[in-house]
Amino acid sequence: MANLIHAIQNPSPYFKAIRNSFIADIEYRSSYYLLIFASFVTVFMELAVFDHIFSKQESAGDLHHSQALSFIVLGLLLRNGVTLWSNISDWIEQIRDGSFRKFLLQPLHMPSYFFANAIGPKITTWTLSLVTFAICKIFFSSQFSMMLPLHKIPMFLMLVTFAYFLTWQLYLTVIYVAFWVEEASALSTAFNLGMGIFTGTLIPLSWFPPWFREIISYTPFPLIGSFPLQFAISEIPTQLFYTQFLSLLSWILLVLFINAFLKQSAFKRFEAFGG
């Protein structure tokens, strides 16, 4: 708690960390070409699948043909936001080889410092996502503007911010767990895959079997992806909206609590051998 208060009183290092991580990240231009390529490949794949589905029927699950394009584009934006925390695996690797010590040595509030370090690389991802959004807005304005009306944008952005924060906290949980299992690539890959599928940003959750949706409803994943998406492209009943919004906040608090508990034990586990 003392470190958190200190961080609030002295936020400068955290802003500097955002700046440095952004500078470090734009060093690797090829990863952005790859990101653009991967984004467009996914969009084209989804377009092909959705075209095939909607050529035979007007709606599938709770998704109408007219909502499909918005789902694909907004789903991409959300997915790029909740996955691709690129430096997660770097940190887990550092736990393994002992380089993590540099974070433990410095008088910092660790979660805030991690967050600052993660925001930097995200700036470019978000920029690319916004460019994609702008392109779609220009070329498919008639369909797109219908699905995300202007008055919904502030609330949509707020939901996305909460969703990103929850995702980030979940990633932090993965980092703390890595102090025990030390399996860097497996953990981050599993989590990125989970974020892609279980959040319902790649394939609408309503297309999955009922038993799967039942299980997934007990996890925070639908609140991260499906909830903001549904809000953006369709009309959610007010009662349901508040229930889901409260669930999202509750999950954030729960994961924050778990992380605060895990952090102490995790750092005690840090024991890379030798020099």
Add this chain to the structure above:
Amino acid sequence: MLQMETSKTAKKTGENLEFAIICQNLTRIYTRRIRESGLKGALKSFLHAKFTSKTAIQNLNLSIKKGSVTGLVGSNGAGKTTFLKMCAGLLHPSSGDLKVFGFVPSQREIFFQRKIGMVMGQKSQLWVDISAFETFELLASIYQVPESVFRTRVSEYSKIFQVEAYLHTQVRRLSLGERMKLEIIAALIHQPELLILDEPTIGLDVVARRAIREFIRTYNKETGTTIILSSHDMNDIEEVCDDLILVAEGKALYQGALSRFSKIHEHHKSFIEREIEFRFDLNKAPNSIQCEEIAKLQNAIVTETNTILAKFRVSKMQVADLISAVLKIATPIDIRIEGQKLESLIHDLIVEAAI
């Protein structure tokens, strides 16, 4: 303001006025996963992992004086780095007490962390994808070093280490020596009261090593910073340190002044014995009979390469007799006498302790 708060905290924690570090019965045990080599071993370990424990530090009792430069030596796996990591608050002791400036390091309090600077020769704290200067700026911000002080320090230290030209180059494009000098600067930005240097000269050339040694010495004199230097290079220890801690198998074999260490062991064979080498010109070399005669003296080893080399290991009382005996047989082009070596002594003590 910060100093006032620091001194208040110091009073609160009961900081010892003489010693920077005090540890009593300090023990650290690691748990290691063991597996047999090969595919079968990997599969067995996958299904049923086995663990073993390794005691890195065992009931260690020692204290380090404020303002001293203390050398920490010992063989690989002796527990040096473990001890240093515990002092920095990176590792939690399994048992025992450890206090650094009155703080319990593993609690990692902000005031404690501000007093510590650490350089590990094999690990970097600089961001590799950006310039060292950008990392320095970040560190200055983390440790709340005022802008003007920060710039003065960076300018001063980079002049001493002659790294001004590399300050704005990406760290990953620098050589090991350049990077290591920048690592030391990074650890000094906030002028820590305790500087922990774990093998800072590893892999460096002679010039870089000398520069680092001279800097440590001068820095300690000028700032009164307590410095712990762990190194496998005994020249580092001999040239820089006032005190010595010799660790073997997680226990301190010796702790005290370096000069006293040499005095205590002046009768040890490593200090009594001298290595003498005679080098003979191949053209004017001793013939085979002369070689045999030389070999008979004190178990000499006669090697024939471009020149002929005769090596002896005798007590210092026998040096004069040996030289005159060899000179009677043949005339060498060079004679080399190696005197007392701290490295040999420490080696012998570690080996003796292991037995």
